[in-house]
Amino acid sequence: MAHSYTPGLTVTERMTVRRRRILPLPGSVLVQVGDAVRADTAVARAELPGKVVPLNLANQLGIAPDEINDYLVKKEKDSVQKDDVLAENKPFIKWFKTEIRSPITGKVESVSTITGQILLREPPRVLELRGYIDGTIAEVHPEQGVTVESTCSLVQGIFGIGGETSGELVMGVKAPDQPLLPEQLNPSMKGKVVVGGAFLSAATMARAKELGIVGLVVGGIHDKDLRALLGYDLGVAITGTEQVGFTLILTEGFGTIPMAPKTFALLSAHAGQKASISGATQIRAGVIRPEIIIPHSGPAAVTKVAPAEREGIQLGDPVRIIRDPLFGKIGAVSGLPSELRAIPTESEVRVLEVRFPDGTTTVVPRANIEVIEGA
Amino acid sequence: MTAAQQSPSTSHPAQPLNVIVATDCGSTTTKAILIEKVGNEYRQTYRGEAPTTVEAPFEDVTRGVLNAIAEIEELSGRTILDGDRIITPNQASQGDPKRGVDIYVSTSSAGGGLQMMVTGVVQNMTGESAQRAALGAGAIVIDVLASNDGRLPYEKIERIRTMRPDMILMSGGTDGGAVTHVVEMAEYIAAAEPRPRFGSTYQLPLVYAGNKDAQPQVNTILGKKTALEFADNIRPVLERENLAPARNKIHDLFLEHVMQQAPGYKKLIEMAGAPIMPTPAAVGVIMETIAKREGINLIGVDIGGATTDVFSVFGGLFNRTVSANLGMSYSISNVLAEAGLENIMRWVPFTIDEQTLRNRIKNKMVRPTTIPQSLDELQIEHAISREALRLALIHHKSLATGLKGVQQERTISDVFEQRTSGKTLIDLLKLDLIVGSGGILSHAPRRIQSMLMMVDAYEPLGVTTLSVDSIFMMPHLGVLSTVNEQAATDVFVRDCMVYLGTCIAPIGQGKDGERCADYEVALPDGRIDKGTLAFGDLKLFSLTRDQQATVTLQPSKQVDLGEGPGQSFTRTVKGGVVGLMLDGRGRPLQLPTDQAARVAMLTRWYQAVGLYPKGS
Numbered sequence: 001m002a003h004s005y006t007p008g009l010t011v012t013e014r015m016t017v018r019r020r021r022i023l024p025l026p027g028s029v030l031v032q033v034g035d036a037v038r039a040d041t042a043v044a045r046a047e048l049p050g051k052v053v054p055l056n057l058a059n060q061l062g063i064a065p066d067e068i069n070d071y072l073v074k075k076e077k078d079s080v081q082k083d084d085v086l087a088e089n090k091p092f093i094k095w096f097k098t099e100i101r102s103p104i105t106g107k108v109e110s111v112s113t114i115t116g117q118i119l120l121r122e123p124p125r126v127l128e129l130r131g132y133i134d135g136t137i138a139e140v141h142p143e144q145g146v147t148v149e150s151t152c153s154l155v156q157g158i159f160g161i162g163g164e165t166s167g168e169l170v171m172g173v174k175a176p177d178q179p180l181l182p183e184q185l186n187p188s189m190k191g192k193v194v195v196g197g198a199f200l201s202a203a204t205m206a207r208a209k210e211l212g213i214v215g216l217v218v219g220g221i222h223d224k225d226l227r228a229l230l231g232y233d234l235g236v237a238i239t240g241t242e243q244v245g246f247t248l249i250l251t252e253g254f255g256t257i258p259m260a261p262k263t264f265a266l267l268s269a270h271a272g273q274k275a276s277i278s279g280a281t282q283i284r285a286g287v288i289r290p291e292i293i294i295p296h297s298g299p300a301a302v303t304k305v306a307p308a309e310r311e312g313i314q315l316g317d318p319v320r321i322i323r324d325p326l327f328g329k330i331g332a333v334s335g336l337p338s339e340l341r342a343i344p345t346e347s348e349v350r351v352l353e354v355r356f357p358d359g360t361t362t363v364v365p366r367a368n369i370e371v372i373e374g375a
Numbered sequence: 376m377t378a379a380q381q382s383p384s385t386s387h388p389a390q391p392l393n394v395i396v397a398t399d400c401g402s403t404t405t406k407a408i409l410i411e412k413v414g415n416e417y418r419q420t421y422r423g424e425a426p427t428t429v430e431a432p433f434e435d436v437t438r439g440v441l442n443a444i445a446e447i448e449e450l451s452g453r454t455i456l457d458g459d460r461i462i463t464p465n466q467a468s469q470g471d472p473k474r475g476v477d478i479y480v481s482t483s484s485a486g487g488g489l490q491m492m493v494t495g496v497v498q499n500m501t502g503e504s505a506q507r508a509a510l511g512a513g514a515i516v517i518d519v520l521a522s523n524d525g526r527l528p529y530e531k532i533e534r535i536r537t538m539r540p541d542m543i544l545m546s547g548g549t550d551g552g553a554v555t556h557v558v559e560m561a562e563y564i565a566a567a568e569p570r571p572r573f574g575s576t577y578q579l580p581l582v583y584a585g586n587k588d589a590q591p592q593v594n595t596i597l598g599k600k601t602a603l604e605f606a607d608n609i610r611p612v613l614e615r616e617n618l619a620p621a622r623n624k625i626h627d628l629f630l631e632h633v634m635q636q637a638p639g640y641k642k643l644i645e646m647a648g649a650p651i652m653p654t655p656a657a658v659g660v661i662m663e664t665i666a667k668r669e670g671i672n673l674i675g676v677d678i679g680g681a682t683t684d685v686f687s688v689f690g691g692l693f694n695r696t697v698s699a700n701l702g703m704s705y706s707i708s709n710v711l712a713e714a715g716l717e718n719i720m721r722w723v724p725f726t727i728d729e730q731t732l733r734n735r736i737k738n739k740m741v742r743p744t745t746i747p748q749s750l751d752e753l754q755i756e757h758a759i760s761r762e763a764l765r766l767a768l769i770h771h772k773s774l775a776t777g778l779k780g781v782q783q784e785r786t787i788s789d790v791f792e793q794r795t796s797g798k799t800l801i802d803l804l805k806l807d808l809i810v811g812s813g814g815i816l817s818h819a820p821r822r823i824q825s826m827l828m829m830v831d832a833y834e835p836l837g838v839t840t841l842s843v844d845s846i847f848m849m850p851h852l853g854v855l856s857t858v859n860e861q862a863a864t865d866v867f868v869r870d871c872m873v874y875l876g877t878c879i880a881p882i883g884q885g886k887d888g889e890r891c892a893d894y895e896v897a898l899p900d901g902r903i904d905k906g907t908l909a910f911g912d913l914k915l916f917s918l919t920r921d922q923q924a925t926v927t928l929q930p931s932k933q934v935d936l937g938e939g940p941g942q943s944f945t946r947t948v949k950g951g952v953v954g955l956m957l958d959g960r961g962r963p964l965q966l967p968t969d970q971a972a973r974v975a976m977l978t979r980w981y982q983a984v985g986l987y988p989k990g991s
Contacts, residue, residue, distance in 0.1 A: 025570060052566040054528040065555070109566060114592055115559040119566050159741045223733035235709030236700055237740050253741060254734040283705055283741055287429070323745040324735060324752055345753040346820035346988060349746065367746045 008319075008371035009156040009251075009289065011263045017152055017293060018138060021129050022145040024048075029140050037131035037148060039166040039276050044129040044145045050122030053104050057087050058116020060100050065116030072111065072118075079107045086118060132164050133276045134295040153270055153294040155251065155263055157217070160279030160290025161230070161239045162247030166193075167214045169267060169275045169294065173197040176264035179256070180218055182207040189213050193275050193292070195267045199256040200248075202228055209245035215277045217249045217267065217292060220257035220328075240280025240288075247279040249290040252320070257328035260320060260372060270294045313371060319354060323368035330372070331356040335363075392859050394465045394476040396447065396455060397851035398440050399654055400427055400483040400643075403680035403704050403743050404814070405436075407443035408848050409451055409476075410855070410866055417865040422846055423447040426744050428639075435639035437646065440481070461646055480858055481647050482850040483640075484654035484679065489514040489629050490699075492540040494564070495521045496547035496556040501585070504610045505546040506774065507694065508584070508618040512625040513653030514542070515682065515699040520563075522547075522556045528563060535567035542628060543569065543579065543601070544621060545593070548586030550611045557585045561596045568600065571632075578602040580628040584609045584621040604628060616778060629653060649858045655684045655697060657853025658812065661867065662686040663693050664856070671807035674771075674833070676764060677849070678813035680704035680743055683763050685771035689800040694775035698767040703760060703815050704743030711736050714762035721966045722758035722831065724977040725751060750987060753820070757828055760815045764832035772799045803836045804882075804937050810872070812844035823915075823953045823984050826875040830956070834964050836882050837937040838946055841875040841953075874920045876951035880958040883934035884965065887911040887976075891959040892930040899923060911976065912959040913983045918950025926955070956984070 027046025037043060057072075058065040071087045074080055080102040088099045102120060109119040135150030172180045172194045180196025182203045193215035194208065200218040202225040208216055227233050229244055251259050275294045282288040313319075317333045335353030341363065342348050349365045356362070395410040395417075405428075409421040423446025428439035441459060448455050454474045455461060462475035491514040495502030498521035509516050517538055520531050535543075543564065547557040564581070571579045581601040583593050587608055597603050607620040630650055644651055655677070662675040666688035675686035683701040687694050700709040711719060716729060735755065739745060747753040776799050809829050811817075816825045825843045835841075848871050856863035881892055889910045896904040899922040908914060908928075918924050925947045932941035948955060960980070967973045981987060 025568075049568055052529060052532045052563075054532075054563070054566070110562065112558065112562055112596075115555050115562060117559065117562060119562060121566070222730055223737045224730055226737075233708070233712040234737075235712040236706055237708070254737040255731075281741075283743060322738070322742045323748055324738075325749055327738065344749050345747055347746070347818065365746050365748055367744055368748055370742070 008373040009158060010373040011155050011260065011266060012373070013153050013266060013269075014151065014296070015154055016149060017133070017154055018147050018149045019132055020141075020145065020147050021132060022141065023127070023129055023143075026143040027127070029142065029144075029146055031137050031140070031146060033137050033140055035137045036135075037137060038134050039131055039274075041131040042128040043131050043137070043148070046127050046129075047124035048127050050106055050124050051104075052109065053106075053120045053122070054117050055086070055100065055103075055120065056115070056117050057100055061087060061089055061098055063089075063116075066113045068111065068113060068116050068118070074102075074108050076108050076111050080120065081105050086120075130164070132166075132278070133293050134274070150293065150295045152296055153266055155217075155266060155292040157249040157251045157281075157290040157292070158253055159237060159239075159283075160247065160249040160281050161226075161242045162215075162244060162279035163240055163242075164276065164278045164280070165214045165247050166274060166276040168192045169271050169273055169292075170194050171268055171271045176219065176261055177258035180204050180216075185211055185213065187211055193217065193277055195264075195271075196259075197264070198258040201225065205229055205244075205246075205248070213246055215247045215249070215275075217251065217277070219252040219259040220250055220255045221248075223254050226254075237281050237283040240278070240282075242279070247277055247290075249277060249279055249292065252328055253322070255327070260330055262318070262372060267292070313352065313366070313369075318372040319369040320372055321354065321364055321368060322370045323364075326362060326364065329354075329356060331362075333369075334361055392477045392862060393467070394453075395855065395859070395862060396444060396461065396476045396479050397848075397855055398443055398479075398481045399657075399848075399850040400436050400439065400481065401654065401679060402484055402682075402702075403427060405439035405443045406847060406851070407440070407447050408846075408851050409447050409453070410862060412862075416869065417859075417862040419846075419848060419866045419870040421447045421451040422848075423450065429637065433639075435642065436483070436637065437639045437642045440643065440646070463648065478648040478858065479646060480649045480851070480854045481643060482652045482654045482657045482854045483643070484682075489625075489653055490517050490541045491515065491544060491625070492518050492520065492535065492538055492542075493544045494546065494560045495519065496523075496560075496585075497521060498524045500613075500778075501546045501548070501610050503774070503776075504616050504618070504778075505544050505584070505621075507616070508546070508609050508621040509544050509625060510695045510697060510774070511618060511656075511659065511693070512622040512629075513656035513659070513695075514625065514629075515697050517699070520560065522559065531560075532563050532567045535564055535569050539570060541571060541580070542625065542632075543581045544625065545581065545583045546585045546609045546621075548589065548608075549613055550587050550608050552586055552588075554586055554589035554592060557589045558592045558596070561589075561593045565596045565600050577632065580604070580632045582606055582621055582624045582628065584624070587611075602628070602632060614778065626653070626656065649854065652850075652854045652857070654679075654850045655695065657850040658684065659686055659693070659695050660853040660856055661849045662810065663688060665808070665810065665872075666691075666693075669808070672802075672805050673808040673810060674768070674801070674806060675810040676767065676812065676816075676829070678703060678760060678763060678767075678811075678815055680814070681706050683767035683813075685767050687771060687775050687801060689775070689802065689805065692775075692800060694771070694800065696767070696771040696774050698763075698770045701763045701767050703756065703763065703813075704739060706740075707743075707759060708736055708740040710759050710763045710766070713766055714759075718762050719755075719758050721973060722761050722977070723754060724974055724981055725754070726970060726974065727751075727755075754987065756815060757819075757824060761828055761832045764829065768801075768833055772801045775800045803833070803839075806835060806839050808840045808842065809833060809835065810842050810844070812847055812849045814847060817844050817847035821986065822873065822875055823986055826878070826953045826956070827980075827984060827986060830878050830880075830958060831964065834962055835878055835880055836962055838877060838879050838948060840877050840949065840951075842951070843873050843875055845871055845873045874949070874951035876918065876953040876955055877948040878956045878958055879926060879928070879936075879946075879948070880960075880962060881908075881928070881930050881934045881936050882962045883930070883940070884961040884963075885910040885931070885933070890931050891934055891961070892928045892936075894929075894957060895927040896955070897925040897927075908957050908959040910959055910961055911979075912957070913980050914957040914959070915953070915984045916950075916955040916957075918948075918954045920949060920951050922950050923947050924950070924955055926957075953984075 138149035139147035196218035334355035425442030493505035
């Protein structure tokens with residue numbers, strides 16, 4: 001099975017990451033290749049077209065749509081202020097004059113002699129795109145954005161909510177199997193990213209919000225607490241725009257699950273350093289996983305990043321079991337039998353053998369493990 | 376004819392197609408099958424699968440394709456790949472019959488499928504026609520905008536701006552009718568300046584299939600802002616739909632624009648010997664073919680990881696709907712959200728606390744490629760699938776309707792019948808066949824599990840045959856049928872379609888244990904099995920596909936089998952790998968609300984048909 005491939009989450013002490021920062025529509029790039037940027041540096045800017053307000057002038061003036069040009073005071077592309085007269089009729093008796101005034105400040109986008117409608121558009125809104133991570137501009141995509149490169153430590157989570165933010169990394173617990181309790185949070189953690197262990201309760205989340213903590217990284221939570229936090233039942237894992245007061249990243253899954261020791265050790269080693277985090281998750285095609293990026297100091301050398309290549313699961317690979325009844329257990333691959341095996345459901349599937357740190361082994365379907373990637 | 380059938384295929388190789396490799400790139404898994412000509416007929420010989428690789432680190436769908444094909448290589452001993460290239464044609468003529476294949480074809484629903492927004496003038500007339508055209512072309516319809524949809528103009532514009540569809544289909548107006556409303560909608564679209572989901576540099580494909588008199592105006596308004604294409608009006612006159620031209624145009628634009636933007640598709644298109652077809656369009660081709668060939672009414676379902684597609688052919692009319700967020704992996708949590716915990720729990724034959732169940736479902740959502748390892752996990756997934764199937768059918772019923780807003784000719788015999796236009800076409804009493812496809816149905820460890828999942832979800836009435844796609848290869852055969860009809864038909868008949876059996880379900884309700892009907896089953900070996908079917912009973916008779924049994928039922932007076940309440944009923948039915956099932960559980964199916972009673976009843980049903988291993 002040289003080609004068999006099981007996606008995994010990366011947890012690595014050192015790697016070069018590139019993050020494309022692309023505007024949602026063409027705009028201008030504010031930096032150049034080689035520039036050093038910080039997470040909060042504006043790297044590109046675009047003008048989001050303003051809201052459109054349609055007005056049916058023909059109806060309001062009581063005329064045919066193809067006559068509206070004769071009544072217009074403002075023409076296509078003209079700027080208008082709120083309450084400016086857009087169109088008026090010219091009756092013999094002045095008292096019967098009808099004036100149509102602009103409900104907004106903006107400009108006349110279009111005039112239609114077929115529908116008798118005029119479309120007004122509000123002024124554009126400026127959108128500034130930030131660097132997200134401390135690093136160097138590796139590429140400029142004209143009118144679209146940039147690619148920022150950074151040498152860093154990287155932890156990919158399995159699921160998150162909330163957008164991009166950054167702050168100093170603080171350890172809230174001493175061991176990966178400890179839950180993060182409300183009393184372990186204190187006012188000095190304001191604006192910081194707090195790392196918990198196996199579990200985070202609704203009470204801890206409420207306390208974090210109260211204290212102004214910007215990020216929480218933890219092994220698992222209960223789905224019911226997530227529902228309470230969001231106010232609705234999350235149907236599909238497409239997140240990143242939630243505004244719950246902080247960004248939340250789960251490294252393992254739902255339930256009380258100790259954080260992988262490797263993840264916990266890596267985050268502990270960087271306590272006190274600045275981390276950029278994003279809770280954005282999209283578990284569909286073009287998967288996006290939440291991430292914790294801890295840039296290493298000094299500018300990154302602008303080098304070409306080799307695409308990741310995996311040659312499938314190998315003996316000795318560290319793996320995490322990702323399905324009940326052994327959900328969350330971590331071990332190493334100790335056997336890769338090629339023949340199909342019957343499992344308790346009576347399905348015949350490809351399996352592998354996992355050896356746990358205590359020396360015991362188990363056989364699990366290959367689909368139910370995840371390689372913990374990264375050196 | 377569907378878009379898929381009309382789509383152009385690339386020039387086929389002159390040599391005969393003896394070895395074919397086909398893949399379906401699903402949202403979760405890429406499935407590959409090998410088809411070989413054995414004697415005079417084609418057979419499916421080996422299959423492989425691998426996770427779909429549209430995500431990092433690969434972000435290239437062809438990697439999953441190569442991985443799935445590599446599995447076939449290992450199992451078959453045939454060399455198909457030369458590095459990242461598929462060896463074509465087969466090297467048999469060069470003396471190496473185990474090297475290469477003659478053609479590679481593929482379907483795809485990876486990349487989130489084709490997400491469309493459609494517009495019409497009147498929501499339940501041209502709006503619905505446009506929706507049907509898009510759904511039939513294999514799209515997920517993310518919104519239907521219409522002049523009378525109750526939204527204010529600015530709300531429509533905001534909606535178009537925020538939804539970011541892959542493509543827009545505009546319809547509205549009959550040919551020669553008023554143009555104002557369609558032009559108004561074009562103005563809203565232009566004002567929204569819609570951007571496609573993928574790729575910031577290409578223009579959004581837009582198909583205009585409305586009043587042809589409005590084409591020049593639409594061109595003026597949208598020609599420069601979108602990749603505009605015109606198709607014949609989908610509702611040229613009020614009484615007739617003309618969906619095929621718009622469907623074909625959608626399919627073409629999907630290949631030309633949308634698919635090119637998804638990770639790795641350019642490479643995939645180059646690898647394939649025929650156009651890549653959206654998976655649902657390919658399955659639709661197969662469903663239509665079955666219904667046409669057998670002259671029957673059918674409902675087909677393809678329950679995937681992200682979506683559940685339902686197809687129906689009633690009275691020769693084909694319909695397809697997609698329930699975009701009802702699925703067994705990516706969308707599993709949405710089934711919970713939509714169905715509610717109670718509805719899922721009613722199918723689970725044991726007790727489990729809500730928190731554990733919720734966490735398990737969410738864990739499947741975030742790790743969608745995992746499979747149930749223990750029996751209780753399998754039973755939970757089967758419970759969820761019943762609800763996904765049930766909800767998707769409700770959705771389908773609401774869209775598979777006659778044309779709305781059309782005045783119907785009525786005769787004197789219709790005077791007392793309160794028939795309205797736009798009534799659903801789905802009549803379960805007239806349903807002949809249910810065809811199931813998709814991982815949870817195709818890969819259920821016991822075939823009876825697939826059968827009961829569909830029976831519980833659809834609650835068929837009277838006599839209904841059930842079948843399942845043996846290993847989930849209908850999409851492959853759909854696309855193959857556009858290249859080689861014989862190969863697709865041979866494999867479909869021999870290897871794909873597994874007849875499960877026949878379900879006979881009386882309509883009516885009664886107390887558990889009360890008489891529902893007396894039955895007499897004349898089995899092919901001459902034996903006659905007589906007895907009473909009580910309410911709450913499930914009875915299974917062994918009867919293979921090539922065997923027939925004559926069933927006579929004398930229902931109690933409030934029970935109907937399609938002949939009227941209390942009327943006797945005799946029918947000759949065929950069997951299948953499961954057999955003949957008499958379902959005396961009543962229609963509509965009702966489960967006890969008390970937990971202990973429900974678990975006891977489920978256990979009784981499940982044991983009656985040997986649903987799971989003993990002792991579970």
